[in-house]
Amino acid sequence: VDRDCGENMDNSTQKSSNIDEARRQEIDLLMIGVKKGSRRAFLNLFHLTSSKTYGILFGILRNRSEADEAHQDVYLRIWTKSHLFDPDRAHADCWISHVARHAAIDRLRSLGRRPCWEEYSAELESDAPGPEQTAILHSDLGVMARCLAQLDPTYREAVTLAYVTGASYEDLAAKFQVPMNTLKSWLRRSLRRLRVCVQGVGEGHAGD
């Protein structure tokens, strides 16, 4: 299992990445404290991760007041679900981002709202990656970015939109104007390709 989602950086990003790595390790240690029930660790974890988790909530909900309400839920979940975090196999900030995404997605669905596609419509109308995809594809955060880049553009967009906007299969099928089973087939095929590609360390197994 690749615990490191921060390797494979070039020299130009080394300095900032060192800072990021120090911060990441601090979050790891604090999360271990939270797992043991330390309220002080929880307080410090909140201060260190609050802006990131809020950014994720806003990125999906696109509404300040809804993000405000969901923000407390994120930390409630971090406290109550800390047993699901495995410090030997995952970085805490990856897990915390996952918790924040799920809190946002749950709220989006409980409100019966569809994702805000406007931010991403330019990407859908073009084969060229948009800002969000560019941020992901040009990232030095591991082989996944390279494997994503090897997917068919339509599949890549579907995968990226599913993750970044928190869209459901139903939302995506409506957006791409295909039957839901077709959309499921696209995504599941893409996920299988990504798994093979990442395990092959980006040796070109993702493309057809």
Place this chain on the structure above:
Amino acid sequence: MQATDVSTDVQVAEYVFGLLSPEQNASIERRLRNEPELREIYNFWLGNLDVMNAAYLPLANSTQYSDISRRIFGVEARRPVNVWLKAGLALAVLVVLVVKFRILLALLG
């Protein structure tokens, strides 16, 4: 990877993406507690998909830790301490005032 492993792998990836129903999410989370192999798959996707979080920018916010703390831990454990502390301080101030008033009366008398 066996066929069943592939479907499990995809389902865990769907869980990480947030594509499953609340019931399916709860089922996966229950299994994660007891199945090390499933945790392995989960952590594979968790770590590798983290690159996608680069799409979200950190944002300043007005969330107060005290609100979260109150919601999780409650205030019952702290409130009696605060109440007694405040009551004690008020009593101490009252005693000082009474003593000063008596000294003043004695000086005037």
